[in-house]
Amino acid sequence: MIELKNISKTYTLGNEKIYALKDVNLKIDAGEFVSIIGPSGSGKSTLMNILGCLDVPDDGEYYLDNINVAKLSDDKLAEIRNSKIGFIFQNFNLLPKLTAIENVELPLMYRGINNKQRHERVIKAVESVGLIDRINHRPNELSGGQQQRIAIARAIVGEPDIILADEPTGNLDSKAGKEIMDVLVNLNEMGKTIVLITHDLSISQYGRRIIKMVDGKFLPE
Structure with missing residues (x-):
C-alpha cells in the first residue's frame, strides 16, 4: 500500500543544510499497524507529512497504492488526503x-x-x-x-484506508492514552492500516511492527 524509495528531505538553517530525512526506504502493507518511534528532531513529523501528502520529498519516490504521488496535481493530492487518508494529531x-x-x-x-x-x-x-x-x-x-x-x-x-496518527496520546494522561490506543487497535482489527508516530516506547508497543528512527534514518528492524 505504501512504499518509500530513497526519500530525502532537507532544510536550510543559515548556511547549513540539514537532513530531516536521508535515503529513507519503507514498505507498509494494507492492514498493518506500524509504530515509528524516535526522539524529537529525528524526522518523524517530516515523514508523517510526506506520507500524508502534506509535503513532498526533495529526492526519492513515494508510491501510494502503486501511484507515484510526486506526479499528482495539487487537486489530486487534496482528493487523496480527503478520501484515502485519515489524520489524527x-x-x-x-x-x-x-x-x-x-x-x-x-x-x-x-x-x-x-x-x-x-x-x-x-x-x-x-x-x-x-x-x-x-x-x-x-x-x-x-x-x-x-x-x-x-x-x-x-x-x-x-x-479512509489509512490512518496517520501523529503523537495521538501526547496531550493525554495514561488512562485516556490507553483508551485512544485501544480505539486504534480496534480500527486496525477492522482492516484499517495504521501508521503511528510517537516518542513514547510504551505507546509504540501497540504496533505490530516497530521502526526506530534517529537523525532522519531508520535503524535496522
Missing part, C-alpha cells in the same frame, strides 16, 4: 465553535455528500468511538480524551 485540531457532530461532519461536507448520507456516516463514526452522548457538546465541554476520540471519528468518517 496531538492537538486534536477540532474547531472550537462547532459541536462534536459538526466537527466530524466537516470532511464529508467538503466531498459534497448529501445530508442523509452525512448524518448516517457521522453517527456510525461517533458510535464507533463511544461518544454518541456527546455529539452536541463543543470541544471545551469535552475532556482531552473525548476530544481525541471525536478527532478519530472525524478521521474515519470518510472511510
Whole structure:
C-alpha cells in the first residue's frame, strides 16, 4: 500500500543544510499497524507529512497504492488526503465553535455528500468511538480524551484506508492514552492500516511492527 524509495528531505538553517530525512526506504502493507518511534528532531513529523501528502520529498519516490504521488496535481493530492487518508494529531485540531457532530461532519461536507448520507456516516463514526452522548457538546465541554476520540471519528468518517496518527496520546494522561490506543487497535482489527508516530516506547508497543528512527534514518528492524 505504501512504499518509500530513497526519500530525502532537507532544510536550510543559515548556511547549513540539514537532513530531516536521508535515503529513507519503507514498505507498509494494507492492514498493518506500524509504530515509528524516535526522539524529537529525528524526522518523524517530516515523514508523517510526506506520507500524508502534506509535503513532498526533495529526492526519492513515494508510491501510494502503486501511484507515484510526486506526479499528482495539487487537486489530486487534496482528493487523496480527503478520501484515502485519515489524520489524527496531538492537538486534536477540532474547531472550537462547532459541536462534536459538526466537527466530524466537516470532511464529508467538503466531498459534497448529501445530508442523509452525512448524518448516517457521522453517527456510525461517533458510535464507533463511544461518544454518541456527546455529539452536541463543543470541544471545551469535552475532556482531552473525548476530544481525541471525536478527532478519530472525524478521521474515519470518510472511510479512509489509512490512518496517520501523529503523537495521538501526547496531550493525554495514561488512562485516556490507553483508551485512544485501544480505539486504534480496534480500527486496525477492522482492516484499517495504521501508521503511528510517537516518542513514547510504551505507546509504540501497540504496533505490530516497530521502526526506530534517529537523525532522519531508520535503524535496522
